[in-house]
Structures are given as structure tokens and as C-alpha cells.
Amino acid sequence: MTETPEQRSAVMRRVKSKNTAPELKLRKLLTSLGYRYRLHRADLPGKPDLVFPGRRKLIFVHGCFWHGHDCPRGARAPKSNADYWQAKIARNRARDAANLDALTSAGWQVLTVWECELKDKAVLVERLCGFLGVMETL
Template sequence: MMASIGQQGTKPEMIVRRLCHSLGYRYRLHVKTLPGSPDLVFPRCKKIIFVHGCFWHRHENCSRTTTPKTRAAFWEKKFADNVRRDEQQISQLGALGWQVLIVWECETKEQISLKEKLIRFLAGK
């Protein structure tokens, strides 16, 4: 069942994409040549946005960050590997001169504050 969960074009990602587009920003999607194949890449301003699911990427203090009761050890290792991989990718992108923003799935529920966050990140120098 988990294999059927899409990695691209998710509802939270589409919300972020629509907001960025409405703000006048154009971007590339899932650039495979960059570490982590970022969700949105803004080559002109050298900025990247990852849209992370709270469950899979372990958003701290979020109600969506639950752990299944069955096979808990498996899930803990899987989640730890995800978090470690995310940290490595962000570090690699920083070393390449990219600025990175993580947008959490739960943040897409409040679009006004998300829009302000995107404006601050994309317009900032």
C-alpha cells in the first residue's frame, strides 16, 4: 500500500507550486542533477524548495508525525534514514551554493502564512 503513495505532484506540492507561480516565480521541477532531486528549483536566484510530508520526514512536534504500532523498529530505522538523507542533501546543496527552504505538509493548510514565508524566502537576497 505504501508503494502507491506518489513522490511527485502531491497535493502539498501542488499548493506550493501554485503559490510560487502566482507570485510570478518560474521554476524547474525535480531536477535530477541536484542532490535529492528537489521539488522546486529556482535557477535564477539559486534557491530550492523541498515540500516534505510530516509523516515521512519527521516534522518535529507535529501531530502527523506518528509511528505505526506494528514493526516499530523497522519504521524507526526507515524514518531515521530519511532524516539523515535529508540532512546530507541539504548540506550538499549548501556546498554547491544553493539556499534551501523546507515547506512542511502541515504548513500548506494555512496558505496566507505559507505565501508570506515563500515571499520572504524567494525575495530575500
């Protein structure tokens, strides 16, 4: 079933950049593990999704399609307006690389969590705890 341009436009308008479903899922997981964080710090390049200021660490939650991940969902080529979307995704990847360089140069450690990685909770928890370190006991 194909969508009309108006229907597709309405769908695209609903795509958010903050508080996305993958981001909310990761936030819920981190909170359950006892981690605390700041959200969307506008003073940092790329407005990282989760910032751990005391640890000088931050996390970006990237959608596989929007940021050109090499998983099946991210590698899927759009069927309509393909030239536009390929250029858009290439610009997103270039912007992400520039933000990563700026953040690491400023002394931040950066972790990117891809949307597809949220499916395996055990592996994700191990990766997050390895990046953030073990929680201190009170």
C-alpha cells in the same frame, strides 16, 4: 478497522515521491504569485521539488510523517512494524541532512516546506516571498 497486509501493501504502493498533493498545492500557490521554477532537477542532491536556478534557491516539500517532522502528524508512531518505520524515517532524516549540506556547500539556498505548513496560506505566502524575494514588475 485493521487492514490486511495485502491492503496495506496496496496503499503503500500508491504513495508517490513526485507530484504529491502538498507539492501540487505549493506549485499552484507559487504560480499564482508569479514565480516560475524548474521541477525535480536530477543533477542536484535530493532532486529538489522546486528549483529557481537564477536565484540559486530551491524548495523541498516534505511530508510530515515520511521525513520525521516534529508536528503531531510527524511525531505519530506507526502501530505496525514500528521498528522498520522508525529506522526508515531515521534514514530519511539523515539523507535529508546530507542533501542539505551538499546543496548549501554548492552555493544553493534551501527552504523546506512541511506538509502541515500548507494549512495557513497567509503565513506560507509571507515565508515564500521572504525566501524568494519580491517579484520584479514588468
